Amino acid sequence: MRNRPWFAAVEAAAVYLVLLWYIWVGQARSIAWVAVPLLAVVASHVWHRETPAALGFRLTNLGPCARAAGPPFLAMALGVVAMGAALGLDERASFGRFAVIFAGYVPWAIFQQYALNGFFVNRFAASVRSANGAAALGAACFAGAHVPNWPLMAVTLIAGYIAARVYLAHRNLIVLGLAHAFVGSLLAVAVPTSVMHGMRTGPAEWHAQHLPAIRILGK
Numbered sequence: 001m002r003n004r005p006w007f008a009a010v011e012a013a014a015v016y017l018v019l020l021w022y023i024w025v026g027q028a029r030s031i032a033w034v035a036v037p038l039l040a041v042v043a044s045h046v047w048h049r050e051t052p053a054a055l056g057f058r059l060t061n062l063g064p065c066a067r068a069a070g071p072p073f074l075a076m077a078l079g080v081v082a083m084g085a086a087l088g089l090d091e092r093a094s095f096g097r098f099a100v101i102f103a104g105y106v107p108w109a110i111f112q113q114y115a116l117n118g119f120f121v122n123r124f125a126a127s128v129r130s131a132n133g134a135a136a137l138g139a140a141c142f143a144g145a146h147v148p149n150w151p152l153m154a155v156t157l158i159a160g161y162i163a164a165r166v167y168l169a170h171r172n173l174i175v176l177g178l179a180h181a182f183v184g185s186l187l188a189v190a191v192p193t194s195v196m197h198g199m200r201t202g203p204a205e206w207h208a209q210h211l212p213a214i215r216i217l218g219k
Contacts, residue, residue: 005126005127005128005129006127008123008124008126008127009123009124009127009128011044011123012119012120012123012124012127012137012141014040015037015040015041015044015119015120016120016141016144018036018037018040019037019145020144020145022034022036022037023145023201023202023203024202024203027202028203041115041119044119044123045119050122054171055114055118055122055171055173056113056114056117056118056167056171056172056173056174056176057114057173057174058171058172058174059174061170061171061172062172062174062175064170065166065170065171065172065175065176066175068166068169068170069162069163069166069170069175069176069179070179072162072166073159073162073179073182073183076155076158076159076162076183077182077183077186080155080183080186080187080190080191081186081190083190083191084186084189084190084191084192085190087191087192087195088192089190089192092189093189093190094189097189098185098186098189101185101188101189102181102182102185105181105184105185105188106177106178106181108181109177109178109180109181109184110173110174110176110177110178110180110181111177112177112180113163113167113173113176113177113180114173114177116138116141116142116160116163116164117138117163117164117167117173117176118173120137120138120141120142121134121135121137121138121164121167121168124137124138125168131165131168131169132165134164134168135160135161135164135165135168136161138160138161138164139156139157139158139160139161139164140157140160141160142156142157142159142160143156143157143160145201146201147201147202148201148205148206148209149196149197149199149200149201149205151191151195151196151197152187152196152197152199152201155183155187159180159183163176163179163180184199187199
């Protein structure tokens with residue numbers, strides 16, 4: 001059963017539902033509920049006998065992965081800067097602020113790439129047997145986890161697909177995490193908060209969008 005395509009798909013779907021439950025319900029009750037999706041993912045790795053190196057936590061192929069990830073992520077970065085310039089850069093935008101955000105963002109970005117690729121894309125690749133299909137499914141899940149921040153969902157859909165294709169070819173989460181942090185930090189610095197909404201997602205973003213209207217209706 002471990003190697004059955006349908007089982008990998010069921011694993012991915014089940015963990016994704018648990019993850020969405022945590023984002024929308026669990027974390028409001030207690031941050032400790034994050035242990036539920038994390039333990040599910042760890043149990044899956046143990047069941048499949050996957051090592052950290054096999055998942056992509058390795059330094060042996062940094063160069064090839066960087067050469068593959070560099071051009072598309074650099075193009076995304078330039079697009080983010082262009083968008084920020086067109087919309088009006090935040091007055092706080094500076095290299096120093098970017099550097100601070102980037103330094104703090106790297107661990108979280110690597111973790112997100114691990115969740116996206118080390119778990120979901122791996123399971124989708126085992127279930128659909130197609131690099132394009134696995135990357136598309138992974139990107140869709142990645143974007144879906146950022147509902148209802150539509151601008152951020154668009155960015156994560158594109159970036160998620162690119163990262164997944166690079167991962168399936170080179171399987172290095174360190175490079176992808178650094179690229180993720182680079183683009184994400186540029187988004188935080190270059191694009192106005194009025195567009196990206198501070199990169200909020202889930203209930204925080206939903207309440208920010210709907211509470212003003214609810215208050216008006218309640219008057």
